[in-house]
Amino acid sequence: MTRKVWPVAGALVALGVMAAPAGAGTLDTVKERGRLLCGVNTGLGGFSAPDDAGAWSGFDVDFCKAVAVAVLDDAGKVDYVPLTTAERFEALKSGKVDILSRNSTWTMGRETGFGLTFVGITYYDGQGFMVPRAANVFSALELDGSKVCVQGGTTTEANLHDYFTANNMAYEAVVTASPAESLAAYGDGRCNVITSDMSQLYAERLKLADADEHIVLPDAISKEPLGPAVRMDDPDWALLAKWVYFALLNAEELGVASDTVDEALSSGKPEVRRLVGLEGSFGEEMGLTKDWAARMIKAVGNYGEIYERNLGVDSPLGIPRGMNQLWSRGGIQYAPPIR
Amino acid sequence: MNFRTITRMFGRPAGFALAAVLGLALTAPTGVEAKQRKELAIQDQPGYVPTPQEEMLPPQYRPQPVYFRTNEAPGTIVIHTDERFLYLVQDGGRAIRYGIGVGRDGFQWQGLQKVSRKQEWPDWRPPPEMIQRQPYLPRFMAGGPGNPMGARALYLGDTIYRIHGTNQPQTIGYAVSSGCFRLVNRDVIDLFNRVPVGTKVVILQSAKL
Numbered sequence: 315m316t317r318k319v320w321p322v323a324g325a326l327v328a329l330g331v332m333a334a335p336a337g338a339g340t341l342d343t344v345k346e347r348g349r350l351l352c353g354v355n356t357g358l359g360g361f362s363a364p365d366d367a368g369a370w371s372g373f374d375v376d377f378c379k380a381v382a383v384a385v386l387d388d389a390g391k392v393d394y395v396p397l398t399t400a401e402r403f404e405a406l407k408s409g410k411v412d413i414l415s416r417n418s419t420w421t422m423g424r425e426t427g428f429g430l431t432f433v434g435i436t437y438y439d440g441q442g443f444m445v446p447r448a449a450n451v452f453s454a455l456e457l458d459g460s461k462v463c464v465q466g467g468t469t470t471e472a473n474l475h476d477y478f479t480a481n482n483m484a485y486e487a488v489v490t491a492s493p494a495e496s497l498a499a500y501g502d503g504r505c506n507v508i509t510s511d512m513s514q515l516y517a518e519r520l521k522l523a524d525a526d527e528h529i530v531l532p533d534a535i536s537k538e539p540l541g542p543a544v545r546m547d548d549p550d551w552a553l554l555a556k557w558v559y560f561a562l563l564n565a566e567e568l569g570v571a572s573d574t575v576d577e578a579l580s581s582g583k584p585e586v587r588r589l590v591g592l593e594g595s596f597g598e599e600m601g602l603t604k605d606w607a608a609r610m611i612k613a614v615g616n617y618g619e620i621y622e623r624n625l626g627v628d629s630p631l632g633i634p635r636g637m638n639q640l641w642s643r644g645g646i647q648y649a650p651p652i653r
Numbered sequence: 654m655n656f657r658t659i660t661r662m663f664g665r666p667a668g669f670a671l672a673a674v675l676g677l678a679l680t681a682p683t684g685v686e687a688k689q690r691k692e693l694a695i696q697d698q699p700g701y702v703p704t705p706q707e708e709m710l711p712p713q714y715r716p717q718p719v720y721f722r723t724n725e726a727p728g729t730i731v732i733h734t735d736e737r738f739l740y741l742v743q744d745g746g747r748a749i750r751y752g753i754g755v756g757r758d759g760f761q762w763q764g765l766q767k768v769s770r771k772q773e774w775p776d777w778r779p780p781p782e783m784i785q786r787q788p789y790l791p792r793f794m795a796g797g798p799g800n801p802m803g804a805r806a807l808y809l810g811d812t813i814y815r816i817h818g819t820n821q822p823q824t825i826g827y828a829v830s831s832g833c834f835r836l837v838n839r840d841v842i843d844l845f846n847r848v849p850v851g852t853k854v855v856i857l858q859s860a861k862l
Contacts, residue, residue: 452718453745526712532720532747569860581862627736627826632713634750635736636720643733643857644721644740644748 340412340544340551341601344385349393352378353411356396359517360625360633361417370394373624374415376614377436377542380558381413383613384606403428406543413555415542417513424543431546432539433555437625438637438646440534441473442512444519447527449506454533458483463496463505465489469536474509477535497521511538516631532636554600561607563649564589565616567640572615575608588652596652607652617647691737693754693827698820699777699791700799707822708837714752714825716840721748730816730844730852732834734763735859737826739816739834741847751844753816754824754835768816768852770808771845775817777802804838805845809854816854817841 344350354362354374362372370378370392379389395411406414407428418424419439420432443462445451454477464471466489478485488505490496497518500508508515515530522528542559544552565571568586570578578590587593590611591604598604614620618640625633639645714737721740725731731740731748734755740748774796784790794800803818816834818841819825825837836844 447715447717452743452749453747455745526709526715529717532718533745534720567860569862574862578862583862586862627713632711634713634717634719639721641722644723644731646722 340548341385341554344412348386349391350378350382350386350413351393351395351411352381353395353397353402353405353414353416354378355416356398358417359520360513360629360631362394362396362415364394364396371624373437373620374417374542376620376624377415377559378413380562380610380614380620381555383610384554384558384602387603387609389613403430403543406430406545409545412551413542413544417540418543420539420541420543425546429546430543431552432541432543433552434559435539435541436559437513437540438534439511439513439538439540440637441470441509441536441538442515442534443531444500444508444510444515444528445506445531447529451531454531454535455481455483457485457507459485460507461486461488461505463488463490463499463508465493465496465510466491470510473536493518513625513631513633516625516633520630530633532634534637550601554602557596557600557652558610559617560649561589561610561652562614562617562620563640563647564652565607565611566618567642567649570611570616571619572612575611579608585651585653594653691827693824693829695821695824695829696787697779697790697801699794699801701820702799703820703822708839710752710822710825710837716749716751716843718743718747719750720746721750722746723748725853725855728848728852730768730848730854732854732856734856737828739836739844741844749847751836751840752825754819754821754826755828756833763856763858766809766812766814766854766856768807768848768850768854769810771850772796772806772808773845774800774804775802775806775815776800780813803835803841805841807845807848807852807854809833816844 354370357363360372362370362374364370378392382392383389395405397405397416402414402416402418403424405411407430420435425431443454443457451457462474462485464474464487474487488499490499493510493514496508499505501522512530512534519525519528542555544555568589570586570589575590578586581587584593588596590608591597595604597606621635621638622628625631626635635645637646639647641648721742723731723742725742727742727744729742731742737753737755739751739753742748776796777794777800779790796802799820801820803820806815806817808815814833818838819835822837824835
């Protein structure tokens with residue numbers, strides 16, 4: 315396998331401008347090291363959290379594992395680097411991690427300001443509303459006249475105002491200082507609606523004694539596209555991370571899962587054959603083996619499996635696929651084809 | 654009569670993807686963890702009346718509004734068999750999602766049907782194939798609590814298949830050895846009240862390899 319040389323990056327390293335890992339090519343660095351350094355959340359149920367024995371799991375963690383399997387053929391060869399909100403982008407920029415998989419919202423400013431690039435939207439989040447099931451409300455547009463718990467001084471509060479105003483609905487904001495206070499107020503009946511990012515609402519819901527009696531409405535009133543990010547100066551690495559995500563999605567769409575991937579190896583469908591490496595040399599062209607995607611799917615599953623295991627129907631959170639369902643099945647997850 | 658063998662399907666009109674059905678029956682992976690997790694080996698229990706606690710499903714299988722982007726018109730039923738969910742399309746890119754149990758080997762086709770008939774507390778006539786396998790089953794059971802067909806049934810076209818209730822709430826979320834699309838009685842009553850005869854029913858399977 316040959317890697318492209320990056321003269322510009324090399325020159326920058328020589329000038330001492332760039333951190334060493336970037337100049338050497340992240341893929342080669344990871345292979346030499348034999349470990350993937352993955353920046354994750356310090357602890358967020360469903361996305362990334364360590365268990366009592368220190369083993370990490372979650373939706374974002376599984377993306378780290380998928381990359382590790384693609385590159386190193388071992389989901390265990392990941393060093394998880396827990397990062398706070400404040401330090402995450404600097405940690406990526408400085409080369410402390412190879413990839414950041416930490417429920418981070420893709421915004422323009424983060425790409426232009428930090429010299430990083432998002433590899434895709436692995437999870438479409440957005441601000442939403444939680445209401446008691448008994449209220450029999452099915453749409454956010456039915457919330458006219460509600461008392462809404464919201465954390466003060468946040469964009470959430472501003473979005474709430476904009477949404478109700480734009481839709482000619484009256485509301486009373488019950489302004490709180492923290493998510494915990496909002497939840498307490500909601501539990502006490504001081505408000506009958508609570509607003510926050512939807513993934514957050516599902517996590518908060520679990521803390522209610524009668525969690526099953528509350529639902530999160532499907533309407534998102536803001537855009538919070540979450541995804542992994544890499545340094546902008548290593549396009550080969552960015553491309554690899556991007557196609558890890560796309561391959562996981564394509565696998566689900568084609569019916570290739572951890573338990574069907576062996577069967578897929580004898581498939582006659584060209585799309586399936588290219589995905590699992592029976593045709594083409596897509597893996598080699600990225601500096602990986604032919605069967606990179608097959609190994610990955612076998613070890614961590616396809617996108618749907620990763621979703622359901624950590625966030626969906628097989629997890630305590632029970633977040634419906636919603637926007638994160640495949641484009642062909644009611645959602646907006648859409649991957650370019652492998653060909 | 655919520656169960657038929659594949660041989661019965663030979664008599665069905667085209668569009669039932671017979672080859673796919675056969676292929677699936679022959680190549681269905683065995684001893685596979687992820688699939689097994691979603692299958693349940695359970696016999697019908699005619700006469701059994703579930704307790705209210707049993708009918709209280711895990712939250713993810715209870716009806717809830719979800720984001721659902723589709724070209725199908727509001728009012729259409731879309732069933733994602735592999736997900737174990739039935740979606741009743743609403744306006745504004747939403748759907749009401751119900752948890753369902755699906756037939757393991759009786760209902761593996763995909764395509765379009767229409768609700769041809771609605772029945773409250775349907776009677777149950779286990780088909781001969783089923784009697785052969787479970788000889789103790791009654792030949793006829795009048796509709797009512799304890800009937801495996803549950804509180805309501807929506808007949809699908811001129812097929813033998815139905816969306817119906819169940820007296821076995823624990824089968825929701827699973828593929829079971831017999832059965833079409835089953836919902837707990839409370840949910841099938843809710844669905845029954847929302848859809849008229851003539852409702853379009855779209856059934857989707859996961860992609861075939």
